Structures are given as C-alpha cells and as structure tokens.
Amino acid sequence: MLNFIVKRSLGLLPTLLIVAVLVFLFVHLLPGDPARLAAGPEADDATVALVRADLGLDQPLPQQFLHFFVRIAHGDFGVSMRSKRPVVTEIGERFMPTLLLTLTSMVWAVVFGMAIGIVSAVWRNRWPDRIGMALAVSGISFPAFALGMALMELFSVHLGWLPVVSDGSWRSYVLPSITLGAAVAAVMARFTRASFVEVLNEDFVRTARAKGVAEQWVVIKHCLRNAMIPVVTMMGLQFGFLLGGSIVVEVVFNWPGLGRLLVDSVSMRDYPVIQAEVLLFSLEFIVINLIVDVLYAVINPTIRFR
Template sequence: MLNFVAKRLVGLLFTLVLVGVLVFLFVHLLPGDPARLAAGPDADAATVALVRHDLGLDQPLPRQFAHFVSHALTGDFGTSTRTKRPVSQEIGDRFMPTLLLTLASLAWAVVFGMVIGVISAVWRNRWPDRLGMTLAVSGISFPAFALGMLLMQLFSVKLGWFPVIGDGSWRSYVLPSITLGAAVAAVLARFTRSAFVDVFHEDYVRTARAKGLSEWRVVAKHCLRNALVPVVTMMGLQFGFLLGGSIVVETVFNWPGLGRLLVDAVAMRDYPILQAEVLLFSVEFLFINLVVDVLYAVINPTIRFK
C-alpha cells in the first residue's frame, strides 16, 4: 500500500506540472485585455501601458510562466488585479463557505441517494424501483440554475421559510445545498441500484438467503460492503465536482464562495485568481482520486494494489 501511494504521489507531481502549463495557456488565451479592464474604460493608452507593465503582462509568455511557477511553488500566486489583495487571501476567505456548502450538499445527497438506490434494488422492477428511478432521472435532467430559482421563488419569496441570500445561519444552507446536491443524489441512486443488483447475484448472497436470513440483514451484512466499492468511487468524483461545479449555484444564490469568485475573475480577466482557482480545483480532483483508490482496500480487503 505504501509503495502504491508513493508511486501515485510521484505521478501527481507530473500531472500537476502538465495542469499548470495548460491552465496558464488557457487563461492567457481568453479574449479581453486585463490591463484595460483594470485601468478603467476612460484610461488613455499611456495609463493602460503602465498598468500592463505593473501587472507584468508586457513580458514574453515564457517569462510570465516562469514567474508564475517560481512564485506558486512558495505559495505566492500573486495579487488580484481586481481587488489588489493577495490571491491566497482572496481564496482563503472564500474557501470555507464553498467547502461547507459542498459538505452539506454531499451529506444529504449520499443519504438520500443510497437509500433510494437500495430500495430500488431490493424492490427492482416494482413500483418503488420505478418511483426511485423516476426521481433520479428528474434530478439529473433538471438544470441546477432552474431548480435554484424555483426553490428560491417558492420557499424564499412566497413562503419566506429561508433567506434569499446567505446570511451565515443554517437556514441559508438549505436551498443552495438542495440545488447543488440534487444531481449528485440522482447519480448515486442509479449507481447504488446497479451495484446492489450485481451483488444480489453472487453466490454468498444466495447462501445467506438459503440460511433463512431476512432480506434487510442480507442487504446490510452481506451486500453493503461489497457494493460500496463502485459507489465510493462515484462519491469521491462527485465531491470533486461539487467543489468545482458550484459556480452556477453560488451565482444564483449570491453565495460568497469560490464559484462566485471565479465568475468575477473571468468577467474582469483577473489572471492570478483564475490561474490559482483552476489549479486548486485540479489539485482537489487529483487528491480525491488518490483517497478513493486507498479506500478501496479499506472497504474490500481482497483488493491488492500492484
């Protein structure tokens, strides 16, 4: 296991280098002049040139990339061209709201998704299965921005149960977490159902049933652990998608998180913020994939890494 983790960490370093290059090139290929946006629409050419020099955008791309890498290795991602604050401070202020919203979304999505998936598998091809899979397809098909606006209109504007925008209380997490986690719950429900249906056909499950064990004991004791391997994979990937995919939800609910910060950075062509955030999301995905691979052996000891 230690050798496996060490090899994966070495592979992550090479992946991060490639991601860093692609992120840098992608950001600099965006249309628009960040110097002009930072200087303001009324600034003359001389002022724009001074701002461009101050931001280092008048240097060749290889030199800009070398400057970005050398400072990123020390944790210095530069200064935001929009707020003039350090990028690390901007991301640090926005990270916790996004992380808490992601955890809240994942918590209810895992519970409801797995419960619906297990019920659908146990009563497959009957009305609980059809109802559960209908809900799952609806959750996947309904756009997040439309669901967010619908929930806001119904529960915030008309009923007044929850605040329209985040106010720091637990009530402000309800609607954004439901909006963000709906698709995840639907995906987990379908994966859980498929995994349990496959496990139900194994010999040890038939043996447990032949011993006279109740169906729910068979599910909880003999099926759950073996069926969790593909489900945990999907849970890890969905956690990464929630962290990086909260842009639409945070914009709809005016949530002060990384997604909203990324939208503002794109609008203002804030290169330092864009580079740091995309790189951060990439690191999160790589780390989550590593954790999921290690969890395989914890859930199912018969798995061995070579």
C-alpha cells in the first residue's frame, strides 16, 4: 500500500506544475490594471508607475513567472495587494469557515443521497423510486443561488428561525449547507441507485437470496461494498467541487470563506491571492483524487496490483 501511495503521489507533481503555469498565465490575462486599482482612482501616472514597480508588475512576464515559481516552491505566496497582509494569513483565516461548511454539506448530502439511492434501487420502478428520483432531478435542476435566496426568504425573513448571515453558531450552517449540498445529494442519489441496480442483478446476490439471507443483509453485506467504488469516485469528485464551488453560496450568504475572498480578490485584481486560491483548489482536487485511489485499493485490494 505504501508503494502504491508513493507512486500515485509522485505522478501528481507534473500536474501541479502545469496548474501553476496555467494559473499564472490566466491571472495575468484578466482585464484591468491592478497597479491603478491599488494606487486609487485619483493617483497620477507617476504614482501608478511606482506602485507597479513595487508590485513587480513592470518586469517581463517570464521574469515574473520565475519569481512566482521560486516563491511558491519555498511556500511564499506573496503579499495581498488589497490588504498588504501575507497571502497565507488571508487564506488561513478564511479556510476553516469554508472547510467546515463543505464538510457539513458533504455529510448530510452523502447520508441522504445514498439513502435515497439505495431505497430507489431496492424498490425500483415503484413509488419510492419515483419520489426519490423526482427529488434528485429537482436538486440537480435548481440553481444554487436561487435555492439559497428562497431558503433565506422563507426561514430567515418570514419565519425568523435561522440567521441571514453567519453569526458563529451552528444555526448559521443550516441554510448554506442545504444550499451547497442539495445538488451533491441529488447526484449521489442517482449514482448510488445506478450502482446498486447493477449489483442487485449479479449472480452472487441471487445466490444469497436463494440461500434465504434476509433482504436487509443482502443489501448491506453483499451489495453495499461491491457498489461503493463508483459511489466513492463520485463522492471524492463532489467534495472537490464543493470546496471550489462554494463561491456562489458564500456570496449569497455573505459567508466569510475562501469563495468570498476569491470574488473580492478578482474584483480588485489581487493577483497573489487569486493565484494562491486557485492553486489551493487545484491541490485539493489532486489530494482528493489520491485519497479516492487509496480508497479503491482498500475496498478492492486487487486494484493496487494492477
């Protein structure tokens, strides 16, 4: 298993390098002059030139990339153009709210999504299946920003049960997590149903039933593990999408997380923060894919020998 993890980890390094190059190029293609924004609308050309030199934006692009790559290799992501604070500090303060929101959303989405998918597969083409798939299609089809505003209007404005914006309590996580996890729960339900329907038609399931094994043990003991590989794949991908896709939800609920920070940084052309955040999101996807590969090997040990 250790050799398997090491080989997979080394294979991810070229991906990180390519992502770093693309992030640097895409950020510098953004319209607008960050030196002008940092200097202020009333600054003259001489002041803007001084700010541009201070930010290192007057250097040729290859030289800027070389400095950028050397800094990130040493763990230095620079200083925010907007707040003049280290980028690591800016991201560190916003990371935990986003991570906790993502974990909360993922937990309930996986539990409810898998439960709906299993029930729909066991009672397929009957009323539990139709109700479950109708809910899944609704969850996928409804835009996150529209769902968030509808929930906010109902539970915060009219009923007054939950806060509109974060107040630091567990009640603040309810509406954003439901908004963020609705689409994930719907996807998990559909994938779980498809995977279970395929497994339920296998010979070993029919053999277990012929031996008189109770239906709940057939589902839990024989079907669950064999149906988990595609479900784990989707679970890992959806967790990565939640981390990167929390931007809309954080803006709607004014959540103090990485998504809100990224939106503010793009509007201010804060290059160091944008680069660091996109690299962080990319690294999260890569690490999640590695974890998914390891889980493959745990669920099905023959995978690690292929």
